[in-house]
Amino acid sequence: MALAKRSFDAVVVGAGGAGLRAALQLSESGLSVAVLSKVFPTRSHTVAAQGGIGAALGNMDEDSWLWHMYDTVKGSDWLGDQDAIEFMCREAPKLVYELEHFGMPFDRNENGTVYQRPFGGHSQNFGERPVQRSCCAADRTGHAMLHTLYQRNVRAHTQFFVEWMALDLVRDSSGQVLGVTALEMETGEVMILNARATLFATGGAGRIFWSTTNAFICTGDGLGMAARAGIPLEDMEFWQFHPTGVAGAGVLITEGVRGEGGYLLNKNGERFMERYAPNLKDLASRDIVSRAMATEIKEGRGAGPHGDYLLLKLDHLGPEVIDKRLPGIREISKKFANIDPVKDPIPVVPTVHYMMGGIPANYLGEVVVPQGGNPEAVVPGFYAAGECACASVHGANRLGTNSLTDLLVFGKAAAESMIKFLKENPGRKDLPKDAAERTLSRLARLDNQKNGESVAEVATEMRRTMQSHCGVFRFPDTLAEGVKKIRGIADRASRTQIKDKSRVFNTARLEALELDNLVEVARASMVSAEARKESRGAHDRSDQYKDGDRLEYKPVHMKPLTARTIEPKVRTY
Amino acid sequence: MTDVEMNRLRWRCRRGRLENELVLERFLDAYGAQLEGERLAALKALLDYNDDDLWSLVSGRRECGDPALGEVVQLLRRC
Numbered sequence A: 001m002a003l004a005k006r007s008f009d010a011v012v013v014g015a016g017g018a019g020l021r022a023a024l025q026l027s028e029s030g031l032s033v034a035v036l037s038k039v040f041p042t043r044s045h046t047v048a049a050q051g052g053i054g055a056a057l058g059n060m061d062e063d064s065w066l067w068h069m070y071d072t073v074k075g076s077d078w079l080g081d082q083d084a085i086e087f088m089c090r091e092a093p094k095l096v097y098e099l100e101h102f103g104m105p106f107d108r109n110e111n112g113t114v115y116q117r118p119f120g121g122h123s124q125n126f127g128e129r130p131v132q133r134s135c136c137a138a139d140r141t142g143h144a145m146l147h148t149l150y151q152r153n154v155r156a157h158t159q160f161f162v163e164w165m166a167l168d169l170v171r172d173s174s175g176q177v178l179g180v181t182a183l184e185m186e187t188g189e190v191m192i193l194n195a196r197a198t199l200f201a202t203g204g205a206g207r208i209f210w211s212t213t214n215a216f217i218c219t220g221d222g223l224g225m226a227a228r229a230g231i232p233l234e235d236m237e238f239w240q241f242h243p244t245g246v247a248g249a250g251v252l253i254t255e256g257v258r259g260e261g262g263y264l265l266n267k268n269g270e271r272f273m274e275r276y277a278p279n280l281k282d283l284a285s286r287d288i289v290s291r292a293m294a295t296e297i298k299e300g301r302g303a304g305p306h307g308d309y310l311l312l313k314l315d316h317l318g319p320e321v322i323d324k325r326l327p328g329i330r331e332i333s334k335k336f337a338n339i340d341p342v343k344d345p346i347p348v349v350p351t352v353h354y355m356m357g358g359i360p361a362n363y364l365g366e367v368v369v370p371q372g373g374n375p376e377a378v379v380p381g382f383y384a385a386g387e388c389a390c391a392s393v394h395g396a397n398r399l400g401t402n403s404l405t406d407l408l409v410f411g412k413a414a415a416e417s418m419i420k421f422l423k424e425n426p427g428r429k430d431l432p433k434d435a436a437e438r439t440l441s442r443l444a445r446l447d448n449q450k451n452g453e454s455v456a457e458v459a460t461e462m463r464r465t466m467q468s469h470c471g472v473f474r475f476p477d478t479l480a481e482g483v484k485k486i487r488g489i490a491d492r493a494s495r496t497q498i499k500d501k502s503r504v505f506n507t508a509r510l511e512a513l514e515l516d517n518l519v520e521v522a523r524a525s526m527v528s529a530e531a532r533k534e535s536r537g538a539h540d541r542s543d544q545y546k547d548g549d550r551l552e553y554k555p556v557h558m559k560p561l562t563a564r565t566i567e568p569k570v571r572t573y
Numbered sequence B: 001m002t003d004v005e006m007n008r009l010r011w012r013c014r015r016g017r018l019e020n021e022l023v024l025e026r027f028l029d030a031y032g033a034q035l036e037g038e039r040l041a042a043l044k045a046l047l048d049y050n051d052d053d054l055w056s057l058v059s060g061r062r063e064c065g066d067p068a069l070g071e072v073v074q075l076l077r078r079c
């Protein structure tokens, strides 16, 4: 069947912070740009970011990009690429000022400079003491950033395809990427969006877990599409558990609360972080705090009737500070935990929050794959940025505020690389005859499936399995069992069936297609977690391991661009 | 409401913020089947709000200036 086709210079899949920053660069350079999004752009998940953007502006205390780099490398447990990290930390201040000039309403100091708040894992002078590095707009930094970028894109005439879902990558026999297939929800029509350069900025995939801070839309579509097109994913075992998700609901309580002076208590009223991280205490990096919390719960010091959560205390800050600096926190606590934090502590648990792994990319935003002897051969025409990509700056653990930094820096860098690629490669390659083959056969399979599986049931089983086999603490036997289970679940997902076969706005079909992506991500995560026989950052295994066991399929770049290598050492905070 | 309309509505209850999604999900489970007329129109209007403004209304941080939306806002607050 021949599909309708539309052609652009660049196609960007995703209209969150990364997609919009990239699209702006592309549109302003005069290219024809199509941006696809499953939801209206300003409803992308970036809108939920509260804490801020990490950049060493030095507005509060002395700061330098080198210290930011050190904190990021250390936070990553030395699994981040030091060239990419240097690039990000050096570029960050420029990108923040750019955003300021685009009209981003940052909080201000009395002297007019951008206000910066303290955040976990950020320090002065190579770990000596906390530094205020997070540029914020109250508790609505992501909202302000996304709206600012969207407005700029409207001005630059970026073309948006809203409520369109990209389904698969189009690659030719040489491996070059030539666009995507996509489904328009309103009509149910499938089309080829042909592009000379394609960027994935599809965000995270927290919905593979039972309990997550992520919105429903975070289904890892970009990763699913890449994996189906033969592109291996990187670092998928590293999932960040945010220390403070509201127990039971998943909703995030920003680290900003601890930045402003809130702290964690166990059921005995003990400020236990003093034992685990004597220097930075509650502001130690996320994996350390989450692990400390999981340990407290495991050892019977959790609060509540089932001893399964801890308490985040902030009443001592007083209503004025809470209302001024952390206004959203009160409403969230009232709605989802039934308490007012001005009086009572908030029940919290470590909750899945961020995917450190993703589509392997270099610091220029180019997607790379192993090919011949080269572990990092560039895939022509294909780029990735933001949470769906692994640049890799977060390594085994991301520092708070570094994702928004990543979106801005690598969104722009990927766009610059695309612009260069398009200049050097004028003209348009022919689409292969089977360009839409994978998509059409997936859709036909779904429509014709008999005696199949329920999408909701398979999704539930996947989430339960990820939660119980791939949590904060990981054990070799449960991981091995998890791999078996998740393979079985993937098998079931290949036999899903939907009752409703209609075309217009068929959400059952959309959810089945999303499940295909979720399952790719879940399987990659479980298999990688089983394979990595060491504890590192967010990946914590109970078994002993030897140095030689280290999983090495893509060498870590230890050499920065200009700075000196930050040598590995044991992480303490 | 037709199935298509309901599907479209459910999809638009996918938001950038999980807080809004959880409340809207509870709302649709409780009232979705009988949604029509003014209530339906009010919900649609609220779904056009950005996530931050919607959450301000739902969480009670802000009052709703538009009397036509008041009833649904109250229901959302109780969900």
Ligand SMILES: Cc1cc2nc3c(=O)[nH]c(=O)nc-3n(C[C@H](O)[C@H](O)[C@H](O)COP(=O)(O)OP(=O)(O)OC[C@H]3O[C@@H](n4cnc5c(N)ncnc54)[C@H](O)[C@@H]3O)c2cc1C
Pocket (backbone or CB within 6 Å): A013, A014, A015, A016, A017, A018, A019, A036, A037, A038, A039, A041, A044, A045, A046, A047, A048, A049, A050, A051, A052, A053, A054, A141, A142, A164, A165, A166, A167, A201, A202, A203, A204, A213, A214, A215, A217, A221, A222, A252, A353, A354, A385, A386, A387, A388, A400, A401, A402, A403, A404, A405, A407
């Ligand atoms: C509650 C919360 C608070 C956070 N706070 C902070 C913070 O303070 N600082 C920080 O640095 N980080 C924070 N993070 C992390 C950060 O917000 C995210 O990592 C980041 O916003 C992801 O941005 P993105 O542009 O990669 O993707 P998103 O903003 O998630 O956007 C993804 C886009 O892709 C589109 N899309 C996906 N699949 C498809 C498809 N198949 N077809 C078409 N379109 C598709 C979506 O419609 C959407 O437009 C927070 C995360 C959460 C959950």
